[in-house]
Amino acid sequence: MAKSQVQFTKDNEYYTPKSFVDRFGKFDYDPATTREKAEEFGVPNFDTIETDGLSKDWSQYKRIWINPPFTRKHEFLAKAWFTYLKAKNEIYILFPIEFMTTARFHNAVGGGRVYVPNGRI
DSSP states (O other), X not given: OOOTTOXXXXXXXXXXXXXXXXXXXXXXXXXXXXXXXXXXXXXXXXXXXXXXXXXXXXXXXXXXXXXXXXXXXXXXXXXXXXXXXXXXXXXXXXXXXXXXXXXXXXHHOSOOOOOOOSSOO
């Protein structure tokens, strides 16, 4: 059932507030950001849409933050799970709660922790 007050679009540009990311500490890589956001969050290694983080090896990084493009969230989740299995690094991914209740989400990963914020971020 669709939510009557939520309008879904193909827009991939949803930015995370620094105050939210800061709750989880410092990160050394973000495969899906902008230069401006990486600088704001103090993330020294990052990729943008132009440099295509999905094509890179993430296993060299210990702590990874990902707010994936909405239309490619499945690809980023699969890459994160593959990377975790290889490197056992810490990977934090921001997903809409609706996606986390799907079979596709649960079939893509084998574990992890879920943090559910109180309200929209």
